[in-house]
Amino acid sequence: MTFQEIILYLQKYWIKMGCIIIQPVDIQVGAATSHPMTCLNAISDQSIAIAYTQPSRRPTDGRYSKSKNRLQHYYQFQVVIKPAPFDIQEIYLRSLDMLGIDLKNNDIRFVEDNWENETLGASGVGWEIWLNGMEITQFTYFQKVCGIPCDKIVVELTYGLERISMHIQNVENVFDLVWANSKFGKVKYGDIFYRNEIEQSEYNFQHSDINFLLESFKNHQKQSISLLDQDKGLPIPSYEHLLKSIHYFNILDARNVFSVNERQMYISKIYNLIKKIAKIYLNSKK
Structure with missing residues (x-):
């Protein structure tokens, strides 16, 4: 098979x-x-x-x-x-x-x-x-x-x-x-x-541009947040930009960019945003 x-x-x-x-x-x-x-x-x-x-x-x-x-x-x-x-x-x-x-x-x-x-x-x-x-x-x-x-x-x-x-x-x-x-x-x-x-x-390990990755993470997080600030919020597009930010975080992680505390700080940013997305998504389903 x-x-x-x-x-x-x-x-x-x-x-x-x-x-x-x-x-x-x-x-x-x-x-x-x-x-x-x-x-x-x-x-x-x-x-x-x-x-x-x-x-x-x-x-x-x-x-x-x-x-x-x-x-x-x-x-x-x-x-x-x-x-x-x-x-x-x-x-x-x-x-x-x-x-x-x-x-x-x-x-x-x-x-x-x-x-x-x-x-x-x-x-x-x-x-x-x-x-x-x-x-x-x-x-x-x-x-x-x-x-x-x-x-x-x-x-x-x-x-x-x-x-x-x-x-x-x-x-x-x-x-x-x-x-x-x-x-x-x-x-x-x-x-x-x-x-x-x-x-x-x-x-992933050698040639990815760290500054580009950091800016990309920041920009997709920013876009994700702004999509939630619309009149009714757009949780699905916001979630997609969150996923893109997670991908850049994962490459940064592979590059060993973060200290232990920095890594946890980035995870907290992602977690807090996904929780906000989920709440707006649930409210839109009611």
Whole structure:
């Protein structure tokens, strides 16, 4: 089963489970949770059942293509359902079975892991799901998002597509994964992303302009705040600019620009703004 087919199979499975397939947010994000359909809808009273593939970037995880399983750009398959089905664990395990993962002859464990994302003001209880000692999914019941408690039980499943694919294809190096079988032959993960990982690592750690990044963070924060100061407020565009500021913060973090106190100060700026966005968003839904 190719990487491309794994995504298609997961999409078909979760459609059968009643989810709609949406598209990834078209902004650099560090995790699928940042998608506005997840982050903002988690705190509303609206019921949702969505699934999507999200490219995610974590600049500090870049390894210049020298690591077999660590990347600064990778893919997550996200499922968010509210209210959460009572049998969601069984539904999840059936999705692994559907992918051809033998549930009886592999060591699958739910390892308690209470999750937190400081910049999104989000936290929850749940598990890391391990497959033969390797984490393949984060399973979380949200308690709080954007600093606001969730009224309904929201469940989030975040599949690590590269790691699941490495197990299914029985490869030890992520760049050896078969992405797809094209009319011209096999296309491997490395054919698409090997050079990208090298160049993006060089950018993130060496060549990104620190002054530009600091100004970009400041400008997107400023724009985000100003969009909330309109007559009724524009929380969705404001949230998008917040996401852009978070991306610049993440690159600055990779450059080791911040002291411990400075880093916490920047996180507080992001947290306070996202909480304000969320409150205006909720008020606009009433």
